[in-house]
Amino acid sequence: MAPCAVTPETGQSLTVALGPRSYEIRVVSGQHEAFGAFVRRALEKTWGGGSRRTAFLVTDAHLAKLGAHLPLAESLAAAQIEPAIAVIPAGEPSKSLEQAARLYDNLVDRGADRHTVVVAVGGGVVGDLAGFVSATFARGLALVMVPTTLLAQVDSAIGGKVGINHPRAKNIIGAFHQPVLTWIDIQTLETLPDRELRCGLAEVVKYGVILDALLFASLEQNAARLLARDEAALRSIVFRSCELKAGVVAEDEREESGRRAVLNFGHTVGHAIEAVAGYDGPFEHGEAVAAGMVAECRLAQRLGWIGADVTDRVARLLEQLGLPIETPALDPALLLQAMRRDKKNRGGKLRFVLPRAIGSVELTDLAGEADVAAVLAGEEARTL
Ligand SMILES: NC(=O)c1ccc[n+]([C@@H]2O[C@H](COP(=O)([O-])OP(=O)(O)OC[C@H]3O[C@@H](n4cnc5c(N)ncnc54)[C@H](O)[C@@H]3O)[C@@H](O)[C@H]2O)c1
Numbered sequence: 001m002a003p004c005a006v007t008p009e010t011g012q013s014l015t016v017a018l019g020p021r022s023y024e025i026r027v028v029s030g031q032h033e034a035f036g037a038f039v040r041r042a043l044e045k046t047w048g049g050g051s052r053r054t055a056f057l058v059t060d061a062h063l064a065k066l067g068a069h070l071p072l073a074e075s076l077a078a079a080q081i082e083p084a085i086a087v088i089p090a091g092e093p094s095k096s097l098e099q100a101a102r103l104y105d106n107l108v109d110r111g112a113d114r115h116t117v118v119v120a121v122g123g124g125v126v127g128d129l130a131g132f133v134s135a136t137f138a139r140g141l142a143l144v145m146v147p148t149t150l151l152a153q154v155d156s157a158i159g160g161k162v163g164i165n166h167p168r169a170k171n172i173i174g175a176f177h178q179p180v181l182t183w184i185d186i187q188t189l190e191t192l193p194d195r196e197l198r199c200g201l202a203e204v205v206k207y208g209v210i211l212d213a214l215l216f217a218s219l220e221q222n223a224a225r226l227l228a229r230d231e232a233a234l235r236s237i238v239f240r241s242c243e244l245k246a247g248v249v250a251e252d253e254r255e256e257s258g259r260r261a262v263l264n265f266g267h268t269v270g271h272a273i274e275a276v277a278g279y280d281g282p283f284e285h286g287e288a289v290a291a292g293m294v295a296e297c298r299l300a301q302r303l304g305w306i307g308a309d310v311t312d313r314v315a316r317l318l319e320q321l322g323l324p325i326e327t328p329a330l331d332p333a334l335l336l337q338a339m340r341r342d343k344k345n346r347g348g349k350l351r352f353v354l355p356r357a358i359g360s361v362e363l364t365d366l367a368g369e370a371d372v373a374a375v376l377a378g379e380e381a382r383t384l
């Protein structure tokens with residue numbers, strides 16, 4: 001069978017504009033048969049790409065059981081890119097040096113070289129680990145991201161951050177390594193557990209608050225459709241989220257100008273919640289970020305930046321999406337202590353990304369520790 005032609009009708013497309021490292025994000029529904037041809041086209045734009053003949057496809061055990069990678073492997077083979085498959089255990093502990101070493105061994109065994117393309121089929125764990133391996137093996141292999149969780153589709157598969165965890169510090173060993181293509185199949189979300197879907201939606205709410213009031217309003221209108229996994233509704237918010245993240249990344253690829261910090265809304269408190277509750281604790285990342293966004297809205301309220309109506313809108317939407325809006329069991333003093341370690345802080349002052357309105361945020365150090373403590377203790381907003 002001849003490889004499927006690359007036609008403009010195959011899904012929707014946008015470009016992450018990064019000069020020589022620019023790449024395409026393609027959002028499809030099914031359409032696996034076109035995948036191989038798109039990979040080949042993306043590789044042909046890279047140095048030595050036309051001669052790439054092997055793909056190292058990495059996925060996790062849950063997805064392997066579902067067979068999510070099989071049609072992609074077939075499509076690669078049809079495009080004369082010979083696929084080999086590596087399966088890692090599902091879950092965050094796989095973002096480890098041990099699993100990276102296993103993948104390096106596998107690549108060496110297979111005689112992989114710079115003509116090998118790494119294809120990461122999975123959530124953020126697979127993307128971060130396989131991405132890290134592709135960034136470091138032979139000083140960098142081409143990478144194709146095929147994100148299969150909502151979180152990975154709207155966040156981790158865009159922007160080039162790849163990495164693994166140190167036993168005492170999350171994501172501390174890593175690199176910036178942009179993919180040559182990100183291939184997002186909305187249909188893969190059909191099998192995603194509900195909780196994972198909701199966690200991805202928390203990040204989409206974040207994009208609405210920081211950059212796009214229309215996206216926020218459409219989430220309010222379509223919450224039920226999204227939870228019911230209506231494909232058109234999901235496609236629309238995934239595509240818009242990708243556009244928004246791609247725009248921020250294009251302005252600040254390596255987190256140097258401060259622009260990329262806007263993506264941290266909800267995460268200063270969110271990360272503290274994860275640290276205090278424990279990474280294997282009761283809150284998934286998206287849940288911690290949801291509660292973090294509400295706390296940070298309250299902080300903005302204390303500064304007089306927004307009214308209670310804005311915080312209420314954010315909290316109501318998150319509740320509609322089945323996400324937590326507070327974490328009453330956590331000790332505010334411990335949360336504050338964790339926030340003092342946030343990498344945005346400067347000169348001993350806490351810094352937050354806080355909303356000025358739905359769709360607009362600012363990085364600020366105006367919220368002092370007393371304000372943070374008051375918000376965490378559930379005190380009313382200061383009346384100015
Ligand atoms: N690189 C970045 O910029 C960036 C950004 C945000 C998060 N991250 C990282 O992403 C990771 C979290 O990613 P995640 O939430 O995707 O978690 P994950 O990769 O662990 O996936 C969550 C679970 O869903 C399963 N799964 C994945 N796709 C599925 C599907 N289509 N159907 C059924 N089950 C499926 C997985 O097997 C796993 O059990 C964290 O390690 C975080 O640090 C990275």
Ligand SMILES: [Zn+2]
Pocket residue numbers: 203267285289
């Ligand atoms: Zn996040």
